[in-house]
Amino acid sequence: xxxxxxxxxxxxxxxxxxxxxxxxxxxxxxxxxxxxxxxxxxxxxxxxxxxxxxxxxxxxxxxxxxxxxxxxxxxxxxxxxxxxxxxxxxxxxxxxxxxxxxxxxxxxxxxxxxxxxxxxxxxxxxxxxxxxxxxxxxxxxxxxxxxxxxxxxxxxxxxxxxxxxxxxxxxxxxxxxxxxxxxxxxxxxxxxxxxxxxxxxxxxxxxxxxxxxxxxxxxxxxxxxxxxxxxxxxxxxxxxxxxxxxxxxxxxxxxxxxxxxxxxxxxxxxxxxxxxxxxxxxxxxxxxxxxxxxxxxxxxxxxxxxxxxxxxxxxxxxxxxxxxxxxxxxxxxxxxxxxxxxxxxxxxxxxxxxxxxxxxxxxxxxxxxxxxxxxxxx
Amino acid sequence: xxxxxxxxxxxxxxxxxxxxxxxxxxxxxxxxxxxxxxxxxxxxxxxxxxxxxxxxxxxxxxxxxxxxxxxxxxxxxxxxxxxxxxxxxxxxxxxxxxxxxxxxxxxxxxxxxxxxxxxxxxxxxxxxxxxxxxxxxxxxxxxxxxxxxxxxxxxxxxxxxxxxxxxxxxxxxxxxxxxxxxxxxxxxxxxxxxxxxxxxxxxxxxxxxxxxxxxxxxxxxxxxxxxxxxxxxxxxxxxxxxxxxxxxxxxxxxxxxxxxxxxxxxxxxxxxxxxxxxxxxxxxxxxxxxxxxxxxxxxxxxxxxxxxxxxxxxxxxxxxxxxxxxxxxxxxxxxxxxxxxxxxxxxxxxxxxxxxxxxxxxxxxxxxxxxxxxxxxx
Numbered sequence: 001x002x003x004x005x006x007x008x009x010x011x012x013x014x015x016x017x018x019x020x021x022x023x024x025x026x027x028x029x030x031x032x033x034x035x036x037x038x039x040x041x042x043x044x045x046x047x048x049x050x051x052x053x054x055x056x057x058x059x060x061x062x063x064x065x066x067x068x069x070x071x072x073x074x075x076x077x078x079x080x081x082x083x084x085x086x087x088x089x090x091x092x093x094x095x096x097x098x099x100x101x102x103x104x105x106x107x108x109x110x111x112x113x114x115x116x117x118x119x120x121x122x123x124x125x126x127x128x129x130x131x132x133x134x135x136x137x138x139x140x141x142x143x144x145x146x147x148x149x150x151x152x153x154x155x156x157x158x159x160x161x162x163x164x165x166x167x168x169x170x171x172x173x174x175x176x177x178x179x180x181x182x183x184x185x186x187x188x189x190x191x192x193x194x195x196x197x198x199x200x201x202x203x204x205x206x207x208x209x210x211x212x213x214x215x216x217x218x219x220x221x222x223x224x225x226x227x228x229x230x231x232x233x234x235x236x237x238x239x240x241x242x243x244x245x246x247x248x249x250x251x252x253x254x255x256x257x258x259x260x261x262x263x264x265x266x267x268x269x270x271x272x273x274x275x276x277x278x279x280x281x282x283x284x285x286x287x288x289x290x291x292x293x294x295x296x297x298x299x300x301x302x303x304x305x306x307x308x309x310x311x312x313x314x315x316x317x318x319x320x321x322x323x324x325x326x327x328x329x330x331x332x333x334x335x336x337x338x339x340x341x342x343x344x345x346x347x348x349x350x351x352x353x354x355x356x357x358x359x360x361x362x363x364x365x366x367x368x369x370x371x372x373x374x375x376x377x378x
Numbered sequence: 379x380x381x382x383x384x385x386x387x388x389x390x391x392x393x394x395x396x397x398x399x400x401x402x403x404x405x406x407x408x409x410x411x412x413x414x415x416x417x418x419x420x421x422x423x424x425x426x427x428x429x430x431x432x433x434x435x436x437x438x439x440x441x442x443x444x445x446x447x448x449x450x451x452x453x454x455x456x457x458x459x460x461x462x463x464x465x466x467x468x469x470x471x472x473x474x475x476x477x478x479x480x481x482x483x484x485x486x487x488x489x490x491x492x493x494x495x496x497x498x499x500x501x502x503x504x505x506x507x508x509x510x511x512x513x514x515x516x517x518x519x520x521x522x523x524x525x526x527x528x529x530x531x532x533x534x535x536x537x538x539x540x541x542x543x544x545x546x547x548x549x550x551x552x553x554x555x556x557x558x559x560x561x562x563x564x565x566x567x568x569x570x571x572x573x574x575x576x577x578x579x580x581x582x583x584x585x586x587x588x589x590x591x592x593x594x595x596x597x598x599x600x601x602x603x604x605x606x607x608x609x610x611x612x613x614x615x616x617x618x619x620x621x622x623x624x625x626x627x628x629x630x631x632x633x634x635x636x637x638x639x640x641x642x643x644x645x646x647x648x649x650x651x652x653x654x655x656x657x658x659x660x661x662x663x664x665x666x667x668x669x670x671x672x673x674x675x676x677x678x679x680x681x682x683x684x685x686x687x688x689x690x691x692x693x694x695x696x697x698x699x700x701x702x703x704x705x706x707x708x709x710x711x712x713x714x715x716x717x718x719x720x721x722x723x724x725x726x727x728x729x730x731x732x733x734x735x736x737x738x739x740x741x742x743x744x745x746x747x748x749x750x751x752x753x754x755x756x
Binding site for chain 1: 417418419421422423424446447451454455456461462463655674675677691692693695696699700702703705706707709710711
């Protein structure tokens with residue numbers, strides 16, 4: 001039985017690794033950043049421009065797609081890749097995180113989660129089995145196990161109970177997920193909050209079940225960078241070294257740099273796209289708000305060290321005008337720049353690891369970006 | 379003194395002509411459709427995609443740009459072309475039409491029009507001299523004379539008075555407009571409503587002043603296609619045959635076909651861009667609303683005979699999903715298709731004129747599009 005995913009590690013620098021995930025639909029260079037394509041679109045970008053920015057893989061949201069246009073419709077239309085015109089790998093989340101943050105829950109039990117759609121109030125059920133079915137209907141290349149989340153502020157007992165249920169659901173996800181040739185990969189998700197012992201137990205349970213890759217879940221939900229890094233000092237090492245490690249929902253550029261130093265291989269986050277639509281640009285000198293009056297006659301690019309088409313063509317003054325005027329092109333260009341910034345950062349991190357100079361690169365990046373700031377806009 | 383504009387007519391078919399307008403920044407193939415770039419952007423499109431669709435020239439709106447970011451700021455930033463990243467010719471309107479349709483007028487006299495901005499209530503003046511100054515600051519390739527408009531429902535005396543004032547303003551525009559080498563072209567605008575005699579007098583006055591091209595103004599303001607065509611049976615022939623004739627603000631595809639048959643060379647209209655943002659697509663089989671449920675699982679393209687990147691890549695089902703979900707990419711792709719549809723129509727018209735088969739082409743286009751329908755959505 002062929003593996004749906006092969007992971008070749010090319011170089012190691014400290015705890016960091018750079019490598020390639022080989023899949024049927026293409027190769028993913030790691031450390032990798034996955035732009036979020038919530039509703040079958042990376043918002044405000046054409047797929048070809050997402051690829052040109054350097055993205056090898058994007059993320060699709062099971063929760064959004066199951067509600068509209070529905071997984072069954074996407075399947076009838078030939079799957080998510082064909083539907084949206086993106087031929088490279090797609091990772092889908094399980095829906096677990098968003099159903100708990102966006103929907104009105106009507107019941108939550110060992111079986112799964114019943115909820116009302118935030119769009120039209122229609123009733124739906126998500127369970128490990130249904131989540132696997134949806135992700136298979138979408139044609140996902142990397143599916144995620146269905147897990148249960150609790151706030152990081154929950155007590156240890158609640159965190160432990162959710163982790164243990166998530167491990168039972170991980171087994172049900174594994175059992176429900178097809179293993180036929182052509183099926184995609186399945187990743188398990190480590191839970192356990194900020195508790196090292198719970199994280200250890202979760203990692204052991206997942207490893208015993210066996211997955212193609214392992215995610216670190218339950219972080220980047222308000223605990224702050226310091227607490228997240230403390231967890232990441234330990235969590236990646238609890239997971240199998242020969243499989244990709246994916247930190248879900250992270251994050252700010254300095255979060256990513258620090259997580260790569262701690263051994264993480266994959267990331268996703270809405271920050272570059274969402275910030276682009278609200279006028280915030282990421283630059284090597286830190287984030288900036290293009291609406292600020294100081295940019296009104298600035299003929300320079302968003303970031304003088306950015307190789308993206310936006311920085312090569314348009315001035316801050318023009319982007320300031322577009323965003324102030326509420327023009328769609330403003331959202332388009334700011335998003336494109338931000339995705340390039342993130343993907344260029346990943347390329348720089350890969351090169352630094354390959355050259356065994358990650359610490360120097362990371363320190364220089366943080367010093368210029370303002371890495372110690374905690375109150376930065378993004 | 380070199381002419382800012384040369385017009386070579388390559389072929390004539392009935393009253394229709396096909397040719398090339400040669401300007402410093404590039405050639406404009408006629409009949410030409412100019413996408414509208416209101417606020418220094420063709421809404422939801424990158425300039426390179428506008429050019430790829432076949433547009434040789436775009437239109438910028440003096441009224442919008444004088445308010446935001448202001449003509450003076452655009453000039454300090456190197457002019458409109460550099461500001462927005464469009465290197466080909468730009469035609470600017472005079473501001474006259476939009477100041478009367480969008481702003482709150484505070485006075486209207488022989489001197490000009492005083493008004494309050496619809497954005498912030500600030501007071502401004504537009505006059506022939508100020509309009510010429512603004513268009514020069516923007517770096518316009520083709521500037522338009524400043525004219526006065528009255529509703530088509532106005533009585534003959536009001537129409538005559540506005541036309542006569544517009545002719546005095548045309549002379550003031552001509553006097554105020556630079557004639558130095560490197561300055562752009564200046565077009566006069568024929569007025570006179572639906573009255574053949576007033577149109578004749580207006581054409582004679584403009585020709586006596588002398589312009590690089592001539593526009594037909596005051597149409598497409600609610601009079602209906604039949605009345606517009608009745609006017610166009612006469613108006614183009616009243617203008618110099620060796621200069622480009624520009625029908626302002628027109629129009630639906632069948633309007634354009636009929637106007638080309640009557641001798642018009644240039645067009646602009648917000649329909650393809652505005653319709654794209656509201657989910658309406660132009661096709662050879664007439665307009666369609668992609669939000670309609672019948673498109674939800676339609677795997678075909680918007681228009682099977684359209685060569686645009688959107689029709690080559692994405693299905694109606696995907697566009698239906700994007701537009702229903704309010705995704706920016708929906709506005710982007712629908713706009714791009716519509717601009718391609720308009721520009722492809724112009725290319726087809728040019729080829730038909732060159733081959734002396736315009737009548738057959740126009741009749742076939744109308745028959746398929748549903749040309750006699752008057753209740754069509756756009």
